[in-house]
Amino acid sequence: MSTLSTNTSTPRTTLTVDDYVNGVLAGNRTVLARAITLLESSSSLHEPLAQEVLRRVLPESGKAKRIGITGVPGVGKSTFIETFGTMLVGKGHKLAVLTIDPTSARSGGSILGDKTRMQKLSREPNAFIRPSPAGHNLGGVARKTREAMLLCEAAGFDIVLVETVGVGQSETALRSMVDFFLLLQLPGAGDELQAMKKGIVEMVDLMLVNKADGENRSRAELARAEQEIVVHYLESATPEWKPQVALSSGLTGDGIPQAWEVIEKFYRELEPKGIIKRRRQQQSIDWLTDLIADELHRKFYQHPAVSAQLASVKGALLQGELTPMQGAKKLLAAFSGEK
């Protein structure tokens, strides 16, 4: 059993920063799980401690392949990850599976669900499945998942799969933390399918038409042909990489070794060119920038003088009594005036 709950009944001793750092670096799963729990804590007492642990293990992070997976509900993500992940651990990899799900507000996240839906994988000693951190705020949930990813890397996991349930902007958050982005699509074409969410095709490095088994096979072939046109017309997500479209079946395992070959090819071709490194550096800078913008936003809109006037300014704007520029100046003056 590799999944560790935050609600374990085992009594806990307090760990020091050294304990966390040494335990994570030694690949101790219990300590890793507790370190992630510490990161996920909303307590302001825990945050500096968690950040210090993270800072100290940072030099040992960054060594995994970071793969993002998404797809609409019903596309077969869990079965796919179960089959794909079991294959990877069978090849000797150490695999961490993380989730971004801002709708999972239950304490401890969707752990029971994750264990249930990936039963075989969760019994693998070299697989570590961690549910989504709790939270309604995508920014916060995504940040915690990203930091958990770094801890998993420092603990020696050489592949991190991050999946998202595709709520709101969660694919964008996912894209911003992984190297390789895999989209699972349903077999079928034309009007059977929902149109893809804005921007998602342009994030893709590999699109798999999943459930391409049994009677679905010919519809999946058709879907692949159409998706290839779509992918062809849109700008690539990754420089010097042409997004690919292929078939897969989480159920039969068809296409899954080939999907892994595509991912290996991606790293084999792009790593020597420095493309992966540059992407990660840009992602770090983007995270810094986003964290700052989020905090400035929070401070501004929580400022009493701003929140007192916001509704009336918006009302005046919609009534045509103020220009957006005048409205902005008014709120900015309220913000500065009381600082």
Added chain:
Amino acid sequence: MSTLSTNTSTPRTTLTVDDYVNGVLAGNRTVLARAITLLESSSSLHEPLAQEVLRRVLPESGKAKRIGITGVPGVGKSTFIETFGTMLVGKGHKLAVLTIDPTSARSGGSILGDKTRMQKLSREPNAFIRPSPAGHNLGGVARKTREAMLLCEAAGFDIVLVETVGVGQSETALRSMVDFFLLLQLPGAGDELQAMKKGIVEMVDLMLVNKADGENRSRAELARAEQEIVVHYLESATPEWKPQVALSSGLTGDGIPQAWEVIEKFYRELEPKGIIKRRRQQQSIDWLTDLIADELHRKFYQHPAVSAQLASVKGALLQGELTPMQGAKKLLAAFSGEK
């Protein structure tokens, strides 16, 4: 000649707010042009005056159809606008043509270019062609174009075409100020064509495969068939509107009356449902929010203590010596500490 230069040699008298407001509302093109020049001024003395003029004419704005046009260089935008615009004034419409081009930093914008490339239209008394405001900053250029659009509406223009040259994020800025978004595409398919910029297909209400004349016709038909697949798979830009793909030729005029019919249908179907009104309200709120975010961003990064530390924080981040969270906290502390 309807285009008015900011560099006119006619001596100018100073206009009061009342002069501007009355002149614009009376449809006086000279005053309209001067009011736009006032809006475009970077002088802090002019800004409150310009905003006051804008605020006073706001109740008379909002009555035009707001149409955005983009397409890669070489797609034939100018010829298209010339033919399309001439048709519209021929139907009795009053048409304003505005541009967003953050690369046009010359004083007075690209006025000579605009006159040259739309010679026939620029001679129409019911057409008003205004070059892009000068500036390197997309936010600033787009804001000025949007405000110029409101002045044109207040001056009685019932159709405003806003085109962009498609630099950087200028299509997104364009989408955020128009009701209807028209993308011109080159005829041809497959590898002949550059992949479309990220997100652009999802902004489209109508895609025209332009230059569909002479020998291009059959390639254009093929392109249309493929683009219909692309458009079909992606989420619509406008609720309850299925983006359409058609052929056009700015040169022969083929397809141009039909394009106008599509635009009229768009308004006929969506206006009674309140979809246009809701889009504009959302756009106003988004502009307010963006102006505030831009100003907070500017204040933050221009703060001496922040700019003094930014490079070292980014360096430490890229060296793995700091987490993005720790970097953000450090810069935020520098920002607050000295305020």
